[in-house]
Amino acid sequence: MKGHHITSRTTLLKVFVALVALTALTALTAQIDIGVFNIPLALAIAGSKALLVALFFMALKYDKPVNALFFALGVLFVVVFLTFTLFDTAFRGDLGNVGKETIHSMEEGAEE
Amino acid sequence: MTEDKDRNETPQGQAAEERGDYVTHAKSIGSWLFSLDHKRIGILYAVTVAIAFLLGGVFALLVRAELLSPGEDFLSAQSYNQMFSLHGIVMVFGFIIPAIPGFLGNFLLPLHLGAKDVAFPRLNLASYYLYLLGVALILVAMVAGSVDTGWTFYTPYSARTGPSVLFLTMAVFIAGFASIFTGINFIVTVHKMRAPGMTWNRLPLFVWSIYSTSIVQVLATPVLGITVLLLFLERLLHIGIFDPALGGDPILFQHFFWFYSHPAVYIMILPGFGIVSELIATFSRQRIYGYMAIALSSVAIALLGFLVWGHHMFVAGQSVVSSVIFSLITYLIGIPSGIKVFNWIATMYKGSISFKTPMLYALSFLVLFTIGGVTGIMVGVLAVDVHLHDTYYVVGHFHYVMVGGTTIALLGGLHYWWPKITGRLYNEAAGRLAALLVFVGLNLTFFTQLVMGSRGMPRRYNDYLPEFTFLHQLSTVGSWIMGAGLFLVAIYLLVSLFRGKKAGANPWGGATLEWTHTGPRPDPHNFHRTPFVTRGPYEFDRIPELVAAHRDETPPDAQQNVHLNQDRT
Ligand code: HEM
Ligand SMILES: [Cu+2]
Numbered sequence: 001m002k003g004h005h006i007t008s009r010t011t012l013l014k015v016f017v018a019l020v021a022l023t024a025l026t027a028l029t030a031q032i033d034i035g036v037f038n039i040p041l042a043l044a045i046a047g048s049k050a051l052l053v054a055l056f057f058m059a060l061k062y063d064k065p066v067n068a069l070f071f072a073l074g075v076l077f078v079v080v081f082l083t084f085t086l087f088d089t090a091f092r093g094d095l096g097n098v099g100k101e102t103i104h105s106m107e108e109g110a111e112e
Numbered sequence: 113m114t115e116d117k118d119r120n121e122t123p124q125g126q127a128a129e130e131r132g133d134y135v136t137h138a139k140s141i142g143s144w145l146f147s148l149d150h151k152r153i154g155i156l157y158a159v160t161v162a163i164a165f166l167l168g169g170v171f172a173l174l175v176r177a178e179l180l181s182p183g184e185d186f187l188s189a190q191s192y193n194q195m196f197s198l199h200g201i202v203m204v205f206g207f208i209i210p211a212i213p214g215f216l217g218n219f220l221l222p223l224h225l226g227a228k229d230v231a232f233p234r235l236n237l238a239s240y241y242l243y244l245l246g247v248a249l250i251l252v253a254m255v256a257g258s259v260d261t262g263w264t265f266y267t268p269y270s271a272r273t274g275p276s277v278l279f280l281t282m283a284v285f286i287a288g289f290a291s292i293f294t295g296i297n298f299i300v301t302v303h304k305m306r307a308p309g310m311t312w313n314r315l316p317l318f319v320w321s322i323y324s325t326s327i328v329q330v331l332a333t334p335v336l337g338i339t340v341l342l343l344f345l346e347r348l349l350h351i352g353i354f355d356p357a358l359g360g361d362p363i364l365f366q367h368f369f370w371f372y373s374h375p376a377v378y379i380m381i382l383p384g385f386g387i388v389s390e391l392i393a394t395f396s397r398q399r400i401y402g403y404m405a406i407a408l409s410s411v412a413i414a415l416l417g418f419l420v421w422g423h424h425m426f427v428a429g430q431s432v433v434s435s436v437i438f439s440l441i442t443y444l445i446g447i448p449s450g451i452k453v454f455n456w457i458a459t460m461y462k463g464s465i466s467f468k469t470p471m472l473y474a475l476s477f478l479v480l481f482t483i484g485g486v487t488g489i490m491v492g493v494l495a496v497d498v499h500l501h502d503t504y505y506v507v508g509h510f511h512y513v514m515v516g517g518t519t520i521a522l523l524g525g526l527h528y529w530w531p532k533i534t535g536r537l538y539n540e541a542a543g544r545l546a547a548l549l550v551f552v553g554l555n556l557t558f559f560t561q562l563v564m565g566s567r568g569m570p571r572r573y574n575d576y577l578p579e580f581t582f583l584h585q586l587s588t589v590g591s592w593i594m595g596a597g598l599f600l601v602a603i604y605l606l607v608s609l610f611r612g613k614k615a616g617a618n619p620w621g622g623a624t625l626e627w628t629h630t631g632p633r634p635d636p637h638n639f640h641r642t643p644f645v646t647r648g649p650y651e652f653d654r655i656p657e658l659v660a661a662h663r664d665e666t667p668p669d670a671q672q673n674v675h676l677n678q679d680r681t
Contacts, residue, residue, distance in 0.1 A: 087434035088422065089431075
């Protein structure tokens with residue numbers, strides 16, 4: 001078996017600084033309201049942080065490509081799950097005779 | 113002419129023969145309970161799975177008995193709900209998901225690959241104990257106060273019912289991890305442990321199917337864990353996730369649940385496909401027609417199976433957009449399933465078919481799975497499902513696939529590999545009679561349910577309108593016939609275990625490595641020498657020559673069979 005890849009200290013430090021910077025960026029962007037892009041932006045920053053961790057701290061970048069493939073496959077399935085669920089939740093109520101609101105909020109409405 | 117050669121011819125082979133086979137070489141209870149031998153772990157699974165099947169079967173018979181006449185007989189609505197919930201939970205999580213991978217998968221995978229064991233034998237034993245713990249917790253939950261949510265644990269039922277639902281979901285969570293570990297283990301085993309010369313296109317189709325199953329287990333089962341965890345968080349910490357009263361979305365639970373559970377139905381059926389491929393090849397003495405098509409259609413089903421879960425939610429209030437998408441993709445699943453069925457039939461065409469018990473199960477499978485698959489496509493049609501959802505039609509559909517498909521395949525595999533596992537033969541006449549009883553009983557039980565469902569009989573009630581009495585009674589009588597058939601199987605297999613005739617190394621003339629390269633019962637380390645593979649898994653014309661090379665390992669009665677095979681090919 002080939003030896004374990006040892007990432008140099010400078011690289012690790014650089015990644016660490018990048019992660020801290022991205023955290024700061026998240027905190028900053030949370031202060032400004034950019035409407036519908038609020039959540040996508042936060043997710044994009046979080047996603048790139050996760051990617052950095054996976055590539056360098058978890059050394060996926062230096063591993064055999066098959067490991068990256070499995071990782072990508074896992075991510076793909078999360079994406080599939082979220083996308084197809086959004087096909088439902090984003091269009092909920094398009095049946096016409098079914099209301100969008102939950103039973104709970106309907107009950108509250110009735111009480112008011 | 114190339115011949116299978118043995119590498120590393122060492123004198124150790126001799127010593128191994130004196131040590132005895134995998135059953136006789138060590139006899140203490142501990143040598144079974146803590147064995148790292150994949151064959152012994154397979155048998156631990158077999159015993160546990162059989163107990164779960166018996167338990168689930170008793171619940172089923174009770175459910176059917178309640179339905180023998182309209183009105184409430186001996187089960188109140190509440191206890192009826194608990195009874196069918198337990199039936200479903202025990203059968204799905206205790207029996208049908210672990211059964212084939214845990215039992216036959218463990219026993220056969222290394223033998224089929226020409227390997228000594230799975231890649232991670234300790235993890236394998238750990239999987240078994242996790243599974244056992246899961247089953248034990250299910251039993252605890254049963255005693256502690258039962259659950260009435262059905263096997264799907266839908267919210268808001270599971271958010272409102274008694275606390276023992278937490279026990280049960282915990283049990284499912286743990287059993288899920290057993291499933292994930294088995295999947296990882298098998299994937300690595302197939303990639304890393306193949307004997308020299310065992311290329312991907314020489315893998316027996318059983319291996320391909322177990323491999324596809326493992327992919328699904330690893331990718332889907334974590335979502336079941338997450339679902340159960342979220343349910344826990346909601347109930348214990350009152351975080352609103354699924355419960356509308358807390359601001360959650362109950363349909364979201366169904367997304368989570370079916371994202372696991374539709375792929376899980378392929379965890380159930382794919383290994384069955386694998387067994388049937390082996391049976392049809394061996395008992396038709398033919399090379400599999402369209403080997404690669406069958407192998408890759410398993411992988412296709414495994415992946416496509418992830419994109420159809422919404423077909424369980426057509427009338428649950430999900431958006432029409434997603435219903436249409438899910439319905440269309442559901443139709444696509446019919447293609448790889450059809451490819452398989454047609455290839456199996458083409459394999460039998462002009463073959464020299466022998467109607468031994470395992471083959472009877474394989475033929476039953478072809479009929480029953482086709483009914484199950486076609487009814488599946490029918491409930492996948494949006495407008496049709498509006499009428500059929502939550503009726504006995506759906507109950508009929510999934511029992512045709514789970515009992516008519518998976519369970520029948522498991523029975524076929526059990527009979528086929530019985531001589532290899534136990535070294536004994538069973539009574540063939542009894543075997544055929546039982547196969548017939550099971551086939552008749554099964555159709556009587558479940559075809560009547562398809563008819564009732566299409567006439568509007570809803571599922572999950574302990575009562576029904578008098579119009580349905582006759583069909584319900586037929587269905588209950590069917591369950592007795594099926595029960596009698598299964599009881600007969602248990603009897604003659606037990607008799608065979610203690611009194612059965614000794615089997616030869618290759619009683620059916622199979623061409624995969626476990627038949628050609630091991631004794632009547634395999635060695636503790638499977639092969640005396642690592643096989644060097646120079647052929648595909650279904651080259652039946654070459655068995656005599658292969659077995660001749662191993663004659664010293666083959667008792668005389670098996671050699672007679674070899675001549676028989678020669679005549680027939
Ligand atoms: C040809 C492939 C298949 C198709 C197109 C298909 C389609 C469907 C559809 C549309 C439903 C939902 C019906 C409803 O609730 O109204 C369903 C239910 C079900 N199917 Fe299948 N199915 C297929 C194969 C299988 C297999 C192989 C299994 C298991 C071995 C299976 C097990 C189930 C189960 C357990 C349910 C009912 C779950 C419940 O509500 O309790 N299906 N199927
Ligand atoms: Cu499904």
